[in-house]
Amino acid sequence: MRLSDFDFDLPEGLIATRPARPRTAARLLVAQGARMTDATVADLPQFLRAGDLLVLNDTRVIPARLNGTRGRATPQGEVSARIEITLMEPAPDGAWRALAKPLRKLRAGDRLHFAGRLSAMVEAIGEGDVTLRFDAEGEAFDAALAAVGAMPLPPYIAALRAPDEQDREDYQTVWARAPGAVAAPTASLHFDEALLTRLAGMGVGLAHVTLHVGAGTFLPVKTDDVSQHRMHAERGIVTPQAAAAIAGAKAEGRRVIAVGTTALRLIETAAAAGKIGPFDGSTDIFIRPGFRFHVADGLMTNFHLPRSTLMMLVSALMGPDRIRAIYAHAIAARYRFFSYGDASLLLPGVPC
Structure with missing residues (x-):
């Protein structure tokens, strides 16, 4: 595939420079099968069910x-x-x-x-x-x-405003634990403690993994033939406990939904042999159309840059034509894009 296959026109006014307040007030575009629903992150429990397992990245952003x-x-x-x-x-x-x-x-x-x-x-x-x-x-x-140090806001935000003290809270997840990231796992920024409590109360499980997001995540793809692009490496850890929780969900037919592309890339790395297991090392996995997913049944993620490897990842999960329709809807409905923007819940299966 060519780099131009992942391009689209985005009005500059849709680039978010501050997050929604409260965090769960961000909009949520739910795409399941051929159906799309406009909601908010506070509505997330409506689209999940008891037994679902959310995989969360617990890396902590340093003021890099x-x-x-x-x-x-x-x-x-x-x-x-x-x-x-x-x-x-x-x-x-x-x-x-x-x-x-x-x-x-x-x-x-x-x-x-x-x-x-x-x-x-x-x-x-x-x-x-x-x-x-x-x-x-x-x-x-x-x-x-x-x-x-200051929080390392992405270039597309830093070009519009300087980082400030508020970013030390805004650009950090509520479950951040392991210092080492220089970019936030941004889909996770939409959660607060109240939402986590609601999800636990309805029987949704949580598994924590760690991927230290590197500055390479912001580097552009420079090769027209996307198969020639070389991914940056990032260090990740899937503990035996997390691997067992994910493997148990898969064995029982329960959905495993990654919160963020970082969590998804890590669990698919840990399942490269077809079955997930513990992992501690570096990953440069490149997920693009044609990739075979072994673990993830869905993904909650923000809206990504055109011509980026993350656009390729969501295209691999949902299909290129389907993701183009999802992004066209998001632009027409004026969803906010990128790290401080709104979110999508991508479920490639048939709606229940």
């Missing part, structure tokens, strides 16, 4: 965006420049891979300073990224990062 200065010694003295850093992932030796703007201003050996609380040495310049060694580690690093 840093604004600082570069210092470089020259014969004339130290020369400085403004630098923006977005942390991507830690290396086993404690260094960090990061995106830098502007990358061309950096060289190995440069020292970066962030608000007087944190500094780092540029160890290496890669193809599109840098390797940084910070002057703090462990709890000291976490505390400094919390003090000087």
Whole structure:
């Protein structure tokens, strides 16, 4: 398939820059089989049934965006420049891979300073990224990062407004537990404790997995032949307990519904051999039309960017023609798109 097969025109006014309040007030487009229903996230229990299992990503977003200065010694003295850093992932030796703007201003050996609380040495310049060694580690690093870092809003939001303190709450799920993500599992942002209580009361189960979403999720697809695209790798964990809960639901014929594409990608990685099991490692799974799903019976997800791998994923689940109709309806009905936008519940089976 070609990249243009996943393109569509989106009015800029439909890009959400703030979430709905309360969280469950966001709109929810339910697509089951050939039927579409306009609802809100608060209505989610109406479309689920006792025995359904929701799979949730419990990663926690770190304040990974840093604004600082570069210092470089020259014969004339130290020369400085403004630098923006977005942390991507830690290396086993404690260094960090990061995106830098502007990358061309950096060289190995440069020292970066962030608000007087944190500094780092540029160890290496890669193809599109840098390797940084910070002057703090462990709890000291976490505390400094919390003090000087900002939530790493996606580029399409950051282009419209700067991140602020409200984003520290808005861009985090209510069940966030394991620090390490530099982007939120955004479908999960629509849940609050009251909704979770309602779902539990009607017999809907929850299984928690962890996929640390990386900054690579925002990178564009640059190959016209989508089969030539190379996915970024992200670290994920499916515990034995989560794997057993998911396997039990499948064995009993109960629906497994992933909340977010990150959760879906992880459970399908853990079931690559056809049956889900525990997993702890990196995944670069690329789900596109033609993919055979082993676990997911449905997906709750936000509305995605045109020409993105996430558009390819939802097209794989629902079928390309069906997803084009769903997105045409969403645009005509003025649903809000992307990370702070509205949600869809995609159920490819026959309506019950």
